[in-house]
Amino acid sequence: MRPTIRDVAQHAGVSIATVSRALRDSGSVRKDTRARVLEAAEQLNFTPSRLGRQLAERRHAANGIVFPDLSGPYYAEVVLGYEAVAAERERSVLILSTHGRANAEAMVEDLATRCDGMVVMGRTISDDAVERLVSRGMPVVLLARPPIGDIDSVNADNRTSAVALGRHMLAQGARRVAFVGDPAASPDVQERWSGLQDALAEASAKGEATVDLVSVQGFGEETGAAVARRALESRNRRPLPDAFVCANDELALGLMDTLLAADVAVPDRVLVSGWDDVMAARYAGLTTVRQPMRALGGTAARLLDELVTGARTEPRHELLPTELVTRASTSPHPAQK
Amino acid sequence: MRPTIRDVAQHAGVSIATVSRALRDSGSVRKDTRARVLEAAEQLNFTPSRLGRQLAERRHAANGIVFPDLSGPYYAEVVLGYEAVAAERERSVLILSTHGRANAEAMVEDLATRCDGMVVMGRTISDDAVERLVSRGMPVVLLARPPIGDIDSVNADNRTSAVALGRHMLAQGARRVAFVGDPAASPDVQERWSGLQDALAEASAKGEATVDLVSVQGFGEETGAAVARRALESRNRRPLPDAFVCANDELALGLMDTLLAADVAVPDRVLVSGWDDVMAARYAGLTTVRQPMRALGGTAARLLDELVTGARTEPRHELLPTELVTRASTSPHPAQK
DNA sequence: TTGAAAGCGGTACCAG
DNA sequence: CTGGTACCGCTTTCAA
Numbered sequence: 001m002r003p004t005i006r007d008v009a010q011h012a013g014v015s016i017a018t019v020s021r022a023l024r025d026s027g028s029v030r031k032d033t034r035a036r037v038l039e040a041a042e043q044l045n046f047t048p049s050r051l052g053r054q055l056a057e058r059r060h061a062a063n064g065i066v067f068p069d070l071s072g073p074y075y076a077e078v079v080l081g082y083e084a085v086a087a088e089r090e091r092s093v094l095i096l097s098t099h100g101r102a103n104a105e106a107m108v109e110d111l112a113t114r115c116d117g118m119v120v121m122g123r124t125i126s127d128d129a130v131e132r133l134v135s136r137g138m139p140v141v142l143l144a145r146p147p148i149g150d151i152d153s154v155n156a157d158n159r160t161s162a163v164a165l166g167r168h169m170l171a172q173g174a175r176r177v178a179f180v181g182d183p184a185a186s187p188d189v190q191e192r193w194s195g196l197q198d199a200l201a202e203a204s205a206k207g208e209a210t211v212d213l214v215s216v217q218g219f220g221e222e223t224g225a226a227v228a229r230r231a232l233e234s235r236n237r238r239p240l241p242d243a244f245v246c247a248n249d250e251l252a253l254g255l256m257d258t259l260l261a262a263d264v265a266v267p268d269r270v271l272v273s274g275w276d277d278v279m280a281a282r283y284a285g286l287t288t289v290r291q292p293m294r295a296l297g298g299t300a301a302r303l304l305d306e307l308v309t310g311a312r313t314e315p316r317h318e319l320l321p322t323e324l325v326t327r328a329s330t331s332p333h334p335a336q337k
Numbered sequence: 338m339r340p341t342i343r344d345v346a347q348h349a350g351v352s353i354a355t356v357s358r359a360l361r362d363s364g365s366v367r368k369d370t371r372a373r374v375l376e377a378a379e380q381l382n383f384t385p386s387r388l389g390r391q392l393a394e395r396r397h398a399a400n401g402i403v404f405p406d407l408s409g410p411y412y413a414e415v416v417l418g419y420e421a422v423a424a425e426r427e428r429s430v431l432i433l434s435t436h437g438r439a440n441a442e443a444m445v446e447d448l449a450t451r452c453d454g455m456v457v458m459g460r461t462i463s464d465d466a467v468e469r470l471v472s473r474g475m476p477v478v479l480l481a482r483p484p485i486g487d488i489d490s491v492n493a494d495n496r497t498s499a500v501a502l503g504r505h506m507l508a509q510g511a512r513r514v515a516f517v518g519d520p521a522a523s524p525d526v527q528e529r530w531s532g533l534q535d536a537l538a539e540a541s542a543k544g545e546a547t548v549d550l551v552s553v554q555g556f557g558e559e560t561g562a563a564v565a566r567r568a569l570e571s572r573n574r575r576p577l578p579d580a581f582v583c584a585n586d587e588l589a590l591g592l593m594d595t596l597l598a599a600d601v602a603v604p605d606r607v608l609v610s611g612w613d614d615v616m617a618a619r620y621a622g623l624t625t626v627r628q629p630m631r632a633l634g635g636t637a638a639r640l641l642d643e644l645v646t647g648a649r650t651e652p653r654h655e656l657l658p659t660e661l662v663t664r665a666s667t668s669p670h671p672a673q674k
Numbered sequence: 675t676t677g678a679a680a681g682c683g684g685t686a687c688c689a690g
Numbered sequence: 691c692t693g694g695t696a697c698c699g700c701t702t703t704c705a706a
Contacts, residue, residue: 053701069417098457114399390684
């Protein structure tokens with residue numbers, strides 16, 4: 001059995017109150033008394049029980065983060081940035097990945113009972129569920145998810161780069177643009193799709209360009225490859241687009257690979273772009289949009305900490321900049337050359 | 338103030354014992370009594386305090402995982418695999434990334450006070466620190482780290498693939514082989530280096546091959562690039578190796594990129610291999626060794642759960658298979674052609 | 675400077 | 691089937 005504070009007290013010949021004080025330098029304890037207590041604690045190999053302490057202090061000294069999935073470099077980097085800042089502030093980190101589990105909300109409710117505050121990322125639980133947490137007094141920061149009322153939020157600036165990307169595609173000579181992704185699956189994707197449409201709106205109106213949505217289920221390379229295969233199969237009935245703007249890099253990489261394997265030249269015949277700027281994008285020469293993944297997580301951790309410690313009460317909404325990175329997959333379109 | 342079990346009891350006109358039973362379907366409670374309790378709990382928006390419950394039950398229902406770093410696809414996938422299995426078994430997951438922090442052991446000690454068991458990965462804390470945890474009764478599973486006494490462990494089979502890789506390099510015509518990595522930095526790297534030496538031992542003895550260690554600090558692309566630059570600069574004094582066997586993919590990718598930029602042909606002049614089979618390796622055509630990252634994490638979670646629940650007491654040591662994946666970066670060496 | 679005792683919010687045993 | 695009550699291990703008044 002692990003020793004308790006009472007064992008230490010008895011061993012040192014003092015009361016448990018004194019042990020508690022001595023162990024945390026709180027209150028006043030005579031020097032030699034403290035020494036005796038520390039000695040006893042050492043001998044018994046005593047570590048105070050976190051549960052007892054937390055129950056008495058009524059706090060967890062832990063923060064949670066809820067995200068849809070950890071696969072792929074994006075979420076991992078975000079969580080990394082989060083953990084780094086949280087650890088710096090001496091708060092433990094509880095992670096919960098919902099990946100589409102049906103009981104996600106229950107799991108989040110459960111998580112909420114174990115921490116002093118939490119970051120809720122993207123498409124994990126409903127707005128209602130979030131508000132329920134907040135109404136119960138739980139500090140919450142939304143990450144990669146549009147603000148809900150006065151709840152703090154941290155987002156990457158999807159729109160600006162989506163517009164820039166759309167213009168870039170036009171400038172490279174694209175006329176028939178397809179967006180690959182599921183806007184309903186994530187608020188980020190929603191913004192990218194809508195930004196792209198805005199960028200092409202004028203050209204569309206003049207009949208100089210078209211922009212279509214290729215809605216897909218997943219986010220992985222295999223999904224991208226499937227989109228490419230479908231497009232290739234139906235190319236008699238429906239010509240290939242000039243440009244595929246994909247919701248993330250994995251989609252784009254899978255798609256591009258399949259096109260190349262079918263001898264469809266990228267970028268000579270079709271332009272392709274992704275989103276995130278993962279490592280593979282660099283090696284594949286993929287045009288993409290870089291977002292500050294670590295900073296997203298770190299900023300969320302910082303905002304949450306301010307909320308938990310009560311250092312700040314007025315809400316904040318952070319928008320972190322993104323950057324268009326052009327590479328070989330969108331070099332000038334033949335029509336332009 | 339959050340309602341407590343006493344509030345609910347009062348509201349429902351029963352004792353707290355009955356509330357406790359009703360809320361957890363334990364013991365026997367009359368149907369209508371239960372209904373009344375649930376109703377009261379609902380009305381008060383009551384959620385039992387995790388702390389109170391855990392203190393009484395003397396368990397956390399949470400597991401920890403300690404890893405060196407979360408950057409790069411490798412650790413992220415491992416943690417993902419871990420979280421998936423843990424969640425399935427209704428255990429929360431506490432993560433702690435030590436990345437070389439000086440107070441890593443203290444952080445781990447702290448983590449230990451918050452969970453019922455933990456997975457300790459690679460080069461994070463000393464063997465002594467691990468044994469201290471175990472001696473205090475904490476269930477521990479080692480991951481990507483050689484066994485310590487009877488402590489459970491889960492490892493990828495580095496040696497077999499390291500030998501296969503060495504033989505492959507010889508078969509492709511390499512004679513001067515360099516291993517890039519820091520064996521002291523991680524047990525995995527140590528095994529890869531030693532397996533490679535074994536594979537080349539015979540050829541070495543006959544004077545048909547040499548194998549050198551290029552010791553480096555980091556694990557990233559930049560480190561790999563620096564190795565390439567140094568090798569290129571000193572090529573008058575010391576000819577370039579025929580093959581660079583790198584401790585992981587990031588090193589290999591950075592190195593290969595720099596070689597190519599300097600017009601050193603890969604694989605025609607130099608062969609390059611990595612380790613892990615991250616996504617970028619596929620797009621860069623890098624020969625590498627695939628390890629079951631998710632399964633590593635998942636297996637560790639399973640073993641730990643068995644320990645925590647007491648379902649198993651005799652120690653286990655799992656060795657998961659790896660697989661050599663040959664790609665363009667090691668296609669036949671010119672000398673062979 | 676120290677100790678006694680009242681919580682913190684539950685669980686579980688023992689009577690009734 | 692239900693209530694009373696003794697913990698679980700610590701923090702924190704309040705007195706001495």
